[in-house]
Amino acid sequence: MNIWLAVVLSIVIGFGVAFGLGYVVIPWLHKLKFGQTILDIGPSWHRKKQGTPTMGGILIIAGFLLSLAVVLITDKLLGGDLLTYGSDKPADLLYTKVFAGILMALAFAFIGFIDDYIKVVKKRNLGLTELQKTVLQLIVAVVYLFTLNKFAGIDYMFIPYYGAFQSTALFWIVGVVAVYCTVNAANFLDGVDGLCSSVTAVVCVGFSVSAILRGFAGFGIVLCALFGALAGYLVWNWNPSRVMMGDLGSLFLGGMVVAAAYAIDAPWAILLIGMIYVAEFGSDVLQIAYIKTHNGKKLFRMAPIHHHYELGGWSEKRLCVVFSLVTALGSAAAVALFWFGRIV
Numbered sequence: 001m002n003i004w005l006a007v008v009l010s011i012v013i014g015f016g017v018a019f020g021l022g023y024v025v026i027p028w029l030h031k032l033k034f035g036q037t038i039l040d041i042g043p044s045w046h047r048k049k050q051g052t053p054t055m056g057g058i059l060i061i062a063g064f065l066l067s068l069a070v071v072l073i074t075d076k077l078l079g080g081d082l083l084t085y086g087s088d089k090p091a092d093l094l095y096t097k098v099f100a101g102i103l104m105a106l107a108f109a110f111i112g113f114i115d116d117y118i119k120v121v122k123k124r125n126l127g128l129t130e131l132q133k134t135v136l137q138l139i140v141a142v143v144y145l146f147t148l149n150k151f152a153g154i155d156y157m158f159i160p161y162y163g164a165f166q167s168t169a170l171f172w173i174v175g176v177v178a179v180y181c182t183v184n185a186a187n188f189l190d191g192v193d194g195l196c197s198s199v200t201a202v203v204c205v206g207f208s209v210s211a212i213l214r215g216f217a218g219f220g221i222v223l224c225a226l227f228g229a230l231a232g233y234l235v236w237n238w239n240p241s242r243v244m245m246g247d248l249g250s251l252f253l254g255g256m257v258v259a260a261a262y263a264i265d266a267p268w269a270i271l272l273i274g275m276i277y278v279a280e281f282g283s284d285v286l287q288i289a290y291i292k293t294h295n296g297k298k299l300f301r302m303a304p305i306h307h308h309y310e311l312g313g314w315s316e317k318r319l320c321v322v323f324s325l326v327t328a329l330g331s332a333a334a335v336a337l338f339w340f341g342r343i344v
Contacts (some may be wrong), residue, residue, distance in 0.1 A: 003077040003217060006082055007224050010071045014228025016249035018063030026243050033120070050132045052241060055116050056233065057249020060197075061109060063229030068222060086217035096152040098222060101259025102146040108183055108255040110135045112247030127247070134180075140255075141179035145172060148262060158214070158265040160341020178267045179258050182274065185281035186254030187247060188304040193239035195306060199276050199327050200253045201230040206273040206331025207260035213338040214264040222263075225254055239294045239316040264338075272337075273332040276323050280304040 030053055075082045083098055084091050115127035127137075148154040149171065156166040157174070190196040204227040208220040230253075236243045245253075257274055261267045271278055287303035300308040306319055314322075 001078050001080045001082065002083055003070070003082070003221075006071050006221050009074075010067050010221055010225040011228035011231075014063045014067035014225045014230075015232040016063075016228075017066045018059045018229040019235050020232075021062055022232075022243065025056070025058055026053055026236065028334055029055060029243065042054065050242055054120060054244045054246040055113070056237065056243035057067070057109065057112070057238070057245040057247075057252055059153060059233045059243070060226075060229045060245065060249050061106070061252055063232050064226045067228055068153040071221060071225065073083050074181050077133050080259050081218075082221050083218035084213065085221075087215050091217070093152050094216065094218060096147065097216075097259075097263045098219060100144060100147045100152075101256070101263060102222070104140060104179075105259055106253030107140045107143075109252035111140070112187075112249070112251035116246040117250050137180055137183060138176070141176050144179065144258075145175040146177070154265070156265065157267060159268075160337045161343075162341075163343045164265070172265055175262075176294070177254075177262065178270060182258050182261075182270055182277055185249055185256035185277035186257065187250045187272070188280040188284060189249075189277065189306070190245055190250040192306055192316045192319050193241035193309070194234055194237050194306065194316065194320045195323060196245065196250055196253060197230050197234045197237050200257065201227055201234065202327040203277075203322045204230065204260075205256055206327070206334060207257075207264070208271070209331070209335050210266070210269060210273070210338050211260070211264050213335065213342065214266070216264055219260065219263040221256025223260060226290055239320075265339075268298045269334050272330040272334040276327050280306065283308070300314050 051308075072082060081091070084094055087094060111128075111133065115133065119127040132135070149168075155168040155171040156164045157171070159165045186196060186200070189199060204223040208223040208227075211217060211219045233245070235247075237245065254277075257270065258267075258279070261270050261273075281304070283300060283305035284303045287300050288299065290299035291297065301311040302308055306323070309319060310316070
């Protein structure tokens with residue numbers, strides 16, 4: 001299959017499935033009374049969102065998986081192999097990166113589903129405890145990294161202007177931190193209508209272009225399917241939102257961002273392409289540290305950082321636009337590094 005046809009099909013199918021399912025899934029979630037519980041830790045006006053259906057991440061995951069399956073199966077029937085397109089790396093290495101990454105993201109989605117289920121069905125507002133979530137997330141992170149290391153031989157990362165930097169110790173340290181922080185940052189980002197979905201859609205574009213420059217255009221197809229699904233979901237999630245993705249969706253997206261970074265051997269790229277993720281997680285950590293070391297005084301009006309701007313008068317739509325533009329700038333910086341820092 002022509003690569004550009006695959007790009008268009010993956011986006012269109014992902015969008016169509018995610019958007020179309022909204023007409024079925026959202027009323028079904030209403031019927032099941034799977035409404036969002038709004039905690040007191042956010043801005044007071046968020047309480048009007050109480051009862052908005054959650055677990056809308058189903059739309060994203062379904063759109064992504066169906067789109068990817070249709071495109072890859074069609075391509076295979078036509079005698080192609082999109083996942084190895086534009087790469088001189090062994091096919092087994094590329095397949096491991098793709099499918100290990102997707103399975104890792106789905107594992108995080110399952111953790112998110114358990115958390116959402118406890119919140120909306122068992123009526124325990126906080127869902128899983130912090131310890132339970134941390135342990136489960138670290139288990140998934142370790143299994144994912146072990147898979148990359150054991151079956152793909154990955155214990156290195158690409159550094160612009162240098163090449164492959166190999167260090168098993170650094171691979172594990174950076175890996176655990178990158179997976180854990182990114183997944184939870186995506187969860188923090190899902191606090192405003194359309195914010196996580198719009199920012200992550202731009203992240204998909206940034207990593208898609210980077211994948212092409214790194215000689216792994218096939219993974220760009222994976223991200224195009226996710227981009228399409230996010231666009232279809234965003235129609236329902238744009239302010240005022242008619243559905244929220246829940247931890248099911250946000251943890252899945254965080255996992256996919258990590259998978260994209262490791263697909264191109266550059267976990268550091270999350271710092272640029274996912275700079276909003278970094279700001280969300282970092283602002284929360286800084287707020288907690290500042291409060292503890294400054295007698296209860298706050299560094300930000302509220303953390304994570306998007307709440308700080310909300311309390312400063314920014315609308316939810318403005319947040320989505322500005323944060324997406326910042327993500328686009330970070331993505332451009334990463335792409336420039338991949339281009340000018342490539343080793344020929």
